[in-house]
Amino acid sequence: MGAAKTNPGRFFEDYRLGEMIRHAVPRTVSGGERALYHALYPARHALYSSDEFARASGLPAAPIDDLAAFHVVFGKTVPDISLNAVANLGYAEGRWHLPVYPGDTLRSESEVIGLKQNSNGKSGVVYVRTRGLNQRDDVVMDYVRWVMVRKNDLDAPAPETVIPELQKVIPAEDLVIPEGLDFTRYDFDLAGEAHRWGDYAVGETIDHVDGVTIEEAEHMLATRLWQNTAKVHFDATFRPDGQRLIYGGHVISLARALSFNGLANAQMIVGLNGGAHANPCYAGLTVKAWSEVLDKAETAAPGVGAIRLRLVATSGGEAFTLKGEDGRYLPHVLLDLDYWALMPM
Amino acid sequence: MGAAKTNPGRFFEDYRLGEMIRHAVPRTVSGGERALYHALYPARHALYSSDEFARASGLPAAPIDDLAAFHVVFGKTVPDISLNAVANLGYAEGRWHLPVYPGDTLRSESEVIGLKQNSNGKSGVVYVRTRGLNQRDDVVMDYVRWVMVRKNDLDAPAPETVIPELQKVIPAEDLVIPEGLDFTRYDFDLAGEAHRWGDYAVGETIDHVDGVTIEEAEHMLATRLWQNTAKVHFDATFRPDGQRLIYGGHVISLARALSFNGLANAQMIVGLNGGAHANPCYAGLTVKAWSEVLDKAETAAPGVGAIRLRLVATSGGEAFTLKGEDGRYLPHVLLDLDYWALMPM
């Protein structure tokens, strides 16, 4: 009887192409989220640390970290999209449209843009385009994500297969540069490194050197803060091995923060081209990161260049190793992320 | 010599009937406390997560969680009431009078309303009515609590026994509904569940399904945030077994947050009828929760119903089991709380 009141999550057969899902629990962010983000990750990008630095860059104040905005938007989708997900398969076409500031209230909605039942008839792939909206109903970010979801009723008919066409990489000209952003008076001393956009070469790799050994309390604090409800992150009795699986977004934020050392001036994340959680992450692992410059582009904003980066998080192993001869990710690779950031030229 | 400067706490013989104790260390709360509350507990009730949702419900902004307000008020009483307490025996007549908003400053005061020396002459029961007040001296909440306190001077005479008459349950008509609260335009999508007041039946039970495995760092962060100074929560060398006992309020907040799944619309806590910390809680336990609907009542506020709930936190065992044949709480029961909440009708 009580079970009827709790959320069983959605199963593959519960999704309809074109359906729009309004996700629950809007969230007002404040200086508290900003402080916690800096306590949870070794985040040092100056634009997100200092109101003064942000103002000198043409913004009204330091925004909440772009990945914090992503986590808030993403967390709301979990009860509707991934509660019964077997696997998080990919991301694409992620764009940040507006910085999020303390006082803003975020909510999320997702449109089902693709469905494909697996040949075993037991599960299927659901593609959604998720939008994060603020209190003025402006889109602050959107991204496509696809997950494999179990069927509950194996007799439910397979839907027509629709696989959306997705851009492998967002063209630089489609990136949204925050209004007013201006890096012509950029203070490299205060930012922490002298390397500007012109100092990075496509193909260049950077070992970020620093490492963080993860504690259970930390990833749970973070994952709760984003109101992500997946049992597997919190309940040590949920998996047979007694381990809590760390939210993939925690690894993304950790790796991005570590990348400060060598990419201190890759200030704003404006595009998410794709990403794979290559191997699961658990407490006790020591996470390190390396990056590769994949592309560069100019932008229309004064002094602002775009840089496309591969960000790889590892739990050991040699920097710059990624896949084995079989084409599979090596066991120590946790994350392979492809994103666009903005840098002073 | 130094010992004379530190607080030895009060002993049973130090309390006088009718005495009013002004507790130390007022506290201004901010968005920081709100963010931390959401990092420490899987809290998702929309009214406390979103300023916009709160405004649509007739409040000026999202208040600090009602239990956070309780913890702040409670924490201040510890040095004066429970530093030498042997046991926390009960709560009654807890009422929330005013929502607490970022920027408010809380302080606490307690009136001794009952005293009863135990027959062994070594301890006694102290009953206090504690009030939390804001910077305008408005009462934001009050509750009765009774604790067993050791005597220091065993020769001190026993006081006259006075046991206050306490309501077993606060009558629904005595609950204070926040001014302006209006659930007639309640957005069930954003709140996370479709079940309204009318959908719950007295006697209905709800298994909240989710679980959280507790870490030492988490309960200590929480307990410190409420400025609760009881040594037993922080010092692993204090107890012979080397375990830190978790503050009972941490279990209350954890269970309440877990109850979102099935009671997402039980938005505001307005009454605390009673509560028992049935068994001690330690780090490493996985806490789950279930609820039982004990009563329902209408209120004068538009669209607002009251629901009386039993909230049970467990560290395992079958949902809906509570006491053994001997009438005692089963070993896996951590908390048995009886409270009134407000729900959209």
Place this chain on the structure above:
Amino acid sequence: MGAAKTNPGRFFEDYRLGEMIRHAVPRTVSGGERALYHALYPARHALYSSDEFARASGLPAAPIDDLAAFHVVFGKTVPDISLNAVANLGYAEGRWHLPVYPGDTLRSESEVIGLKQNSNGKSGVVYVRTRGLNQRDDVVMDYVRWVMVRKNDLDAPAPETVIPELQKVIPAEDLVIPEGLDFTRYDFDLAGEAHRWGDYAVGETIDHVDGVTIEEAEHMLATRLWQNTAKVHFDATFRPDGQRLIYGGHVISLARALSFNGLANAQMIVGLNGGAHANPCYAGLTVKAWSEVLDKAETAAPGVGAIRLRLVATSGGEAFTLKGEDGRYLPHVLLDLDYWALMPM
């Protein structure tokens, strides 16, 4: 190739006498930092907990804890001063010039005021005077610190030896009393203890009684929040023993917070005369603290006295024991700090 982009830190031969180093990553503090400080440490000094208490003391609002301000200022210096430090040798002449309030943005700069190569030719001592500045370029605090730093190029010539003359103790008349501070209407009930400036005698010792067992997650959250990047605090694979060394400032804040019990009215820290991190601190240790009154002085501010305190943090052992017969710190002593605080007279 990538290594060229990351910060190798400075080596002894990289410092020049008189050189001014502008440290990176300014930081805006908010109510989030205040809340986190109270979650991380058992901080209860009323002036930092309550805007109302601060206003009644003549300040516009509750400042961020003085030690939090110190940690923010200090953290910024780590990448430039102590990344290759072998040892943190001492502090002197630390003065707080202005309270830091939510909304303030802090940055740091350090002047090299002394250099002395060690006789082994492999390292040297660097003396810096560090200033923390706010968004109006006002100095909020300054202090001298000296560290032993490795040489990278052993053939680099030794600089001329310059050892700055440093005050052993800041004269009371040089302490900066915050403008408007007035303790004549001080509420001792709300502050938590009745002992005023006149109640403390030079030579008096106070055992602060309470203890906190440290968790890895806690010291890492704190150290990250101050944007301190030293690998040794975060990466369990960095040291051969697999232990993470706890940031000395974490121990300072923990001990200071514990000293509330007996020194609740030692409200504001205005001077840091010196300090030694006597032994390393690791997670799992239970930290306790004791204090000794070293001196007392009157101030020009109404009702405000200055008290000079030795604050000792330990991981066990008898209170009030400090050094062995050989003059060395006993193994259980973690910290020996000498500071000035302001107290109601």
